[in-house]
Amino acid sequence: MGTVHARSLDPLPMQGPELGFHADDIERPDMEQESKQEVLENKDVIVQRVHIDGLGRTKEDCLTYEIADVFRAKNLIDVMRRAHEARQKLLRLGIFRQVDVVIDTSQGVDALPNGLDVTFDVTELRRMTGSYNTMVGNNEGCMVLGLKLPNIFGSAEKLTFQVSYGTKETSYGLSFFKPQPGHFERSFAVNLYKVAGQFPWSSLRETDRGVSTEFSFPLWKTNHTLKWEGVWRELGCLERTASFAVREESGHSLKSSLSHSMVIDTRNSAILPRRGALLKINQVCGLTLPDPVLHTFVETSSSIFQVLSASLWGGCLLPIGDKPTCIADRFYLGGPTSVRGFSMYSIGPQSEGDYLGGEVYWAGAVHLFTPLPFHPGKGGFGDLFRIHFFLNAGNLCNLNYGDGPQAHLRKLAECIRWSYGAGIVLRLGNIARLELNYCIPTGVQSGDRICDGFQFGAGVRFL
Numbered sequence: 001m002g003t004v005h006a007r008s009l010d011p012l013p014m015q016g017p018e019l020g021f022h023a024d025d026i027e028r029p030d031m032e033q034e035s036k037q038e039v040l041e042n043k044d045v046i047v048q049r050v051h052i053d054g055l056g057r058t059k060e061d062c063l064t065y066e067i068a069d070v071f072r073a074k075n076l077i078d079v080m081r082r083a084h085e086a087r088q089k090l091l092r093l094g095i096f097r098q099v100d101v102v103i104d105t106s107q108g109v110d111a112l113p114n115g116l117d118v119t120f121d122v123t124e125l126r127r128m129t130g131s132y133n134t135m136v137g138n139n140e141g142c143m144v145l146g147l148k149l150p151n152i153f154g155s156a157e158k159l160t161f162q163v164s165y166g167t168k169e170t171s172y173g174l175s176f177f178k179p180q181p182g183h184f185e186r187s188f189a190v191n192l193y194k195v196a197g198q199f200p201w202s203s204l205r206e207t208d209r210g211v212s213t214e215f216s217f218p219l220w221k222t223n224h225t226l227k228w229e230g231v232w233r234e235l236g237c238l239e240r241t242a243s244f245a246v247r248e249e250s251g252h253s254l255k256s257s258l259s260h261s262m263v264i265d266t267r268n269s270a271i272l273p274r275r276g277a278l279l280k281i282n283q284v285c286g287l288t289l290p291d292p293v294l295h296t297f298v299e300t301s302s303s304i305f306q307v308l309s310a311s312l313w314g315g316c317l318l319p320i321g322d323k324p325t326c327i328a329d330r331f332y333l334g335g336p337t338s339v340r341g342f343s344m345y346s347i348g349p350q351s352e353g354d355y356l357g358g359e360v361y362w363a364g365a366v367h368l369f370t371p372l373p374f375h376p377g378k379g380g381f382g383d384l385f386r387i388h389f390f391l392n393a394g395n396l397c398n399l400n401y402g403d404g405p406q407a408h409l410r411k412l413a414e415c416i417r418w419s420y421g422a423g424i425v426l427r428l429g430n431i432a433r434l435e436l437n438y439c440i441p442t443g444v445q446s447g448d449r450i451c452d453g454f455q456f457g458a459g460v461r462f463l
Contacts, residue, residue, distance in 0.1 A: 050119075059154040062154070066093070097123045097125050139458055188213070202357070207236075222264050234251075263280045279300075300313070308369075331357055348397060349398060371386060388425055395415060421437050
């Protein structure tokens with residue numbers, strides 16, 4: 001889900017004052033300027049002390065890891081570079097409103113001739129901050145109100161309460177986040193939530209009340225997340241005309257699941273990248289009660305971006321035992337953010353007009369991106385727009401796991417839905433993406449709903 005507009009009552013600055021000299025401090029250029037610069041770069045220095053001024057409730061020992069590299073600097077330019085990197089690490093903690101850096105010669109009886117003192121002057125965030133913003137994703141919008149208590153125990157912990165009200169979903173959540181000191185990428189989080197959603201393509205409504213814990217950590221060039229989730233799930237019919245297949249899914253159930261996700265992301269932008277690649281693999285094993293249903297699923301998505309980009313998604317849900325999978329656990333396919341030219345989640349098994357989802361799917365797309373003709377607004381607003389030509393395809397179905405792999409591949413290759421077309425893509429900063437496409441769907445099967453002609457899409461994750 002991506003943010004289209006955000007306004008924070010107490011915003012955290014993305015960047016503070018740049019590290020360096022003020023214009024008034026710079027001497028007029030002269031013949032010796034280059035030689036002076038060379039002396040500054042080559043002169044050996046020793047960082048004797050690093051101070052952090054302005055701390056209130058923050059524990060100083062948890063910041064030691066963030067500034068430790070400053071002591072390893074060998075010359076003045078290296079000191080400036082490492083101090084700037086340490087400043088960025090301090091801002092990344094999300095507990096300071098502003099961080100300034102001052103580099104000065106060492107003072108005192110033990111001061112060395114080439115000794116330096118580095119001081120970080122910090123301004124802490126308030127004990128409580130609020131925010132409100134508008135979110136959009138998967139062709140739906142919502143308003144989000146949040147209340148945050150940053151640095152609640154003095155070690156960069158964060159307690160957040162959030163309320164979201166949208167066109168199809170309403171949610172309430174309370175979360176606690178704690179990073180590992182010195183390794184901000186390693187973090188632990190606990191979440192309590194309630195989510196109520198409507199799914200008109202299935203005539204289904206769902207209310208989830210749950211708790212989850214997760215641990216995130218980097219490993220080589222990958223990022224991993226281990227997560228346990230326990231959910232009390234309530235399913236019901238959205239309309240009186242709901243099919244019998246949806247009605248028999250109604251009721252209460254308890255679900256416990258353990259998941260692992262791995263991400264490799266080298267893209268230069270998460271919304272409309274121009275270079276890089278993304279690989280994401282999700283693995284989930286879950287148990288649903290009171291009728292015991294054990295299932296596992298693996299979902300993979302990969303993308304390569306240049307002027308010509310390609311994407312491939314796939315997923316498999318495997319029931320363990322004779323019990324069928326739940327309609328809320330299955331995959332859904334189709335719509336402006338996946339297989340364009342088809343209505344939202346309107347591909348695959350259905351009953352009396354209600355789409356039931358599938359246990360296995362794949363989807364792929366190829367895009368050719370070009371700038372706007374004649375480059376209007378080049379270097380400014382016009383750079384937010386791009387024209388793309390696309391070809392996408394996919395399939396969603398259920399498999400008989402008693403058959404062999406060759407039978408599975410044949411079924412996935414049958415009844416492929418695909419479409420092609422062209423459209424305009426708008427990047428809203430680095431928070432959302434809008435598409436207006438003219439689509440020509442082909443390979444339409446009985447029961448599919450198509451969108452032949454213009455189709456609008458809004459969200460963050462697009463095929």
